[in-house]
Every structure is written in C-alpha cells, then in structure tokens.
Amino acid sequence: MDRILIRGRNRLSGRVPISGAKNAALTLMPCAILTDEPLTLRNLPRLADVDGFGHLLNQLGASTAIEGTRPDEFGRVMTIRAGKVTSTEAPYDIVRKMRASILVLGPILAREGRARVSLPGGCAIGNRPIDLHLKALEALGAELEFTSGYVEARAPHGRLPGGRYTFPVVSVGATENALMAAATAGGSSCLDNAAREPEIVDLCRCLVAMGARIEGIGTERLEVEGVDRLHGATYAVMPDRIEAGSYACAAVIAGGDLTLAGADAAEMGATLAALRSMGAEVEEVPGGIRVAAEGRPKPLELSTAPYPGFATDMQAQFMAVLALADGTSVLTETIFENRYMHVPELARMGADVRVSGRTAVVRGVTGLTGAPVMATDLRASMSLILAGLAAEGETQVSRVYHLDRGYERLEEKLSAVGADIERASDG
Numbered sequence: 001m002d003r004i005l006i007r008g009r010n011r012l013s014g015r016v017p018i019s020g021a022k023n024a025a026l027t028l029m030p031c032a033i034l035t036d037e038p039l040t041l042r043n044l045p046r047l048a049d050v051d052g053f054g055h056l057l058n059q060l061g062a063s064t065a066i067e068g069t070r071p072d073e074f075g076r077v078m079t080i081r082a083g084k085v086t087s088t089e090a091p092y093d094i095v096r097k098m099r100a101s102i103l104v105l106g107p108i109l110a111r112e113g114r115a116r117v118s119l120p121g122g123c124a125i126g127n128r129p130i131d132l133h134l135k136a137l138e139a140l141g142a143e144l145e146f147t148s149g150y151v152e153a154r155a156p157h158g159r160l161p162g163g164r165y166t167f168p169v170v171s172v173g174a175t176e177n178a179l180m181a182a183a184t185a186g187g188s189s190c191l192d193n194a195a196r197e198p199e200i201v202d203l204c205r206c207l208v209a210m211g212a213r214i215e216g217i218g219t220e221r222l223e224v225e226g227v228d229r230l231h232g233a234t235y236a237v238m239p240d241r242i243e244a245g246s247y248a249c250a251a252v253i254a255g256g257d258l259t260l261a262g263a264d265a266a267e268m269g270a271t272l273a274a275l276r277s278m279g280a281e282v283e284e285v286p287g288g289i290r291v292a293a294e295g296r297p298k299p300l301e302l303s304t305a306p307y308p309g310f311a312t313d314m315q316a317q318f319m320a321v322l323a324l325a326d327g328t329s330v331l332t333e334t335i336f337e338n339r340y341m342h343v344p345e346l347a348r349m350g351a352d353v354r355v356s357g358r359t360a361v362v363r364g365v366t367g368l369t370g371a372p373v374m375a376t377d378l379r380a381s382m383s384l385i386l387a388g389l390a391a392e393g394e395t396q397v398s399r400v401y402h403l404d405r406g407y408e409r410l411e412e413k414l415s416a417v418g419a420d421i422e423r424a425s426d427g
C-alpha cells in the first residue's frame with residue numbers, strides 16, 4: 001500500500017491549480033441517468049471516487065468515455081450515455097465503499113419508475129443515516145419497501161407525481177436526491193429548508209442546462225416544475241472549494257505565499273473569513289485567490305454549520321493549523337458526531353487537543369514533530385498532511401487511498417510549490 005512521506009518545514013510559494021469539485025462531480029454524474037442523450041462533464045477531477053462512480057454507472061447500463069486531456073493536465077472530460085438503463089440496482093458491494101452511490105436512487109427511480117439500492121451502513125465519521133433521502137422521495141410520491149438490506153422504491157404508474165417536503169435538518173445528499181427525482185416528475189415539487197451549498201447550485205445549473213425547470217436556486221426553497229424529458233448537455237464542474245481551502249491552510253501552517261488558481265472566493269466566504277482571523281493575508285486575484293502567511297497563526301473559535309456556515313469538510317484541516325496557534329482555539333462539530341478521528345494522530349505529532357462531546361479545545365504548541373500516522377477518512381488524512389508540512393523531521397501518512405478519493409495529485413501539487421513530499425509504494 002502507498003504511503004506519503006513529508007519532510008516538513010519548507011516554505012511554500014507559487015501557484016496551485018484547483019481541480020473540479022469532488023462533491024459536485026459525484027452529484028452531476030448521476031444526472032446522466034435522467035436522459036437517454038449524452039451528458040458531457042468538463043473539469044471532472046481525476047479521483048478514485050469519480051472512477052468508482054463511473055463503474056457504478058456502467059453497471060446500470062450507461063457508457064462512460066473519457067476524452068482528450070493529456071496526462072500532465074489536471075481534470076478530464078467525461079461523456080456519459082445512458083441510452084438505456086439495463087439495471088435498476090446499486091449493489092451493496094459498491095454502495096458500502098462509496099456512500100455517494102446512494103445518489104443514483106432518485107435518478108433511477110425517475111427514469112425507470114423503480115430502483116433497488118443497497119442501504120449504505122455505517123461510516124467512519126458518524127452514523128450518516130439516509131432517512132431524509134427516503135422521506136423526501138416518499139413525499140414526491142415514491143412507495144418504499146425494505147428487504148435484505150436494500151431499499152426498493154417504486155413510482156406509482158411508472159412516474160413520480162411530485163410533491164412538497166420540508167427537510168427537518170439541512171441535508172446536502174437528500175436535497176440532491178430529491179432534486180434529481182423531481183426534475184422529471186409528473187407535477188410540481190417544492191423542497192423547503194433545502195441545502196444551499198454551492199454544489200447544490202452546480203447541480204441545479206446542470207439540470208437546468210438539461211432542460212429542467214427550477215426556481216429558487218441558491219435559496220432554501222427549491223421549486224421544481226417537472227418536465228416530460230431532459231436532454232443532453234455539456235457542463236463544467238465547479239472548482240473544489242474544499243481542496244482550495246485545504247491548500248490555503250497549507251500556506252498558513254507552513255508559511256508562504258500561494259495562489260489558488262481557479263478557486264472562487266464567492267463560494268468560500270466562511271473559510272476565507274477564518275483564514276483572515278488567523279492572521280493570513282487573503283486577496284482575490286485575477287483567476288483565483290492569493291493566501292500568504294508568516295509566523296504562528298492566531299487562535300480561533302469555529303463551529304461547523306451548513307452553507308454559508310463553516311464547512312464540516314474544513315474542520316480537520318483547520319484543527320491542524322490551530323494546533324500551532326499562539327493561544328487556545330475551540331472547535332465545535334455540529335454536523336457529524338464522530339468527526340474527530342484525526343485528534344489522536346495529531347496528538348502523536350505533538351498537538352494538544354482535548355475532545356469533549358462535539359467540542360475540541362486546541363491549545364496551540366510551538367512545534368510539531370514528524371511521525372508515522374494514519375487516518376480513517378479523507379479530510380482527516382489531509383489534516384495529517386498539513387501537520388506534516390509544518391513538523392520537524394519526517395511524517396509518513398499511510399492509508400493514502402483516502403486522499404486519492406478526494407485530492408487530485410496531491411503530492412505533485414505540493415512539491416511544485418516547494419514541499420518535500422513524495423509517494424512511496426510498498427509494492
């Protein structure tokens with residue numbers, strides 16, 4: 001298995017190209033099931049999860065063709081053609097490895113009038129139920145049955161009628177599933193307390209490009225007028241605001257001056273505000289964002305919240321930076337109940353973090369030391385990479401497959417701006 005080796009304390013400077021957003025890509029790809037015409041997605045990141053989702057679409061009968069971009073370029077163009085859906089089932093083996101697979105439920109049901117999708121089960125960062133996905137689909141008219149770990153959904157007379165649903169808590173995934181299912185419903189639908197994440201806006205824009213009728217894009221009330229059919233489209237995936245935020249954290253923890261090329265400041269308000277509060281210089285520049293920092297960061301109080309609040313996907317990376325802050329920080333995780341799995345690993349590198357329930361108190365230390373570490377999820381792994389960039393000596397991060405799910409060519413991007421980082425393979 002691969003490991004990443006980092007020898008820390010190099011200053012970082014230069015340009016980091018920001019890839020297409022993983023979390024947008026994984027909700028745009030299932031849109032292809034909604035039409036028998038091709039959907040071409042540009043700026044798709046080269047990630048294990050994107051490949052995995054492509055395989056799932058292949059199992060459902062869609063073809064996926066990757067065009068053109070040279071191996072040394074970032075991003076890809078993929079054309080997905082679901083002329084016919086030959087299977088309406090997402091099997092356990094795929095869903096348990098990639099939770100985003102649940103996002104085929106709404107589209108398959110909308111297209112075929114029935115779908116059978118494995119229930120995903122547990123996850124390293126928390127319980128992560130899918131009850132809201134199912135309740136929203138029921139409100140749109142789906143009939144559900146549960147057998148042998150699967151949910152079987154049916155649309156009466158082959159087509160969902162549409163309906164109204166108010167989410168009791170904001171859910172990104174459930175909003176996505178409901179939106180895709182509502183796009184071709186027989187009537188109109190209204191989703192209240194819907195998620196407003198930029199990835200939801202990206203999904204809405206792609207659906208509109210395919211012929212969907214959606215009002216209220218970017219607000220907590222989405223009104224969808226079902227259309228008889230959607231057509232093909234070409235759509236570019238938005239830049240990855242979490243990847244951009246992670247490299248911004250790299251500039252702060254290692255010290256330096258990075259330009260995040262392609263990042264969109266308009267979608268990163270809470271992250272940029274937190275970077276500024278830590279003392280970083282943050283400015284919009286043509287085509288991206290520049291982040292510069294020297295010395296120890298200032299401590300912070302941060303609480304994760306749905307967009308436009310501070311993203312749960314940035315919590316672990318900020319904790320790594322705050323481990324070196326000049327004072328005590330308090331982080332509160334409100335989205336997931338078990339998202340502090342990086343804390344014991346950061347502690348092995350010298351961080352002083354006390355967790356009590358959903359709150360973590362981070363007492364800044366003057367230095368971290370390299371160590372062999374591993375993490376159980378994607379963003380936690382990135383927090384260890386960040387700690388390694390600032391630590392004295394060598395850090396070895398194992399279980400690199402987590403990083404490969406969400407960071408396109410991480411070690412290439414970081415070494416190009418001055419980090420001493422490489423991938424080692426045990427064969």
Ligand code: UD1
Binds near residue numbers: 132171305313
């Ligand atoms: C969540 C994050 C998203 C992040 C992703 C991966 C939020 C609001 N969502 O999206 O930013 O990119 O994780 O880290 O920050 N819930 C239920 N029942 C459901 C679905 C969700 O109770 O059917 C709960 C979850 O347990 C969680 C909250 O709702 O406490 C938000 O979850 P949701 O937004 O659905 O999760 P993801 O779509 O995975």
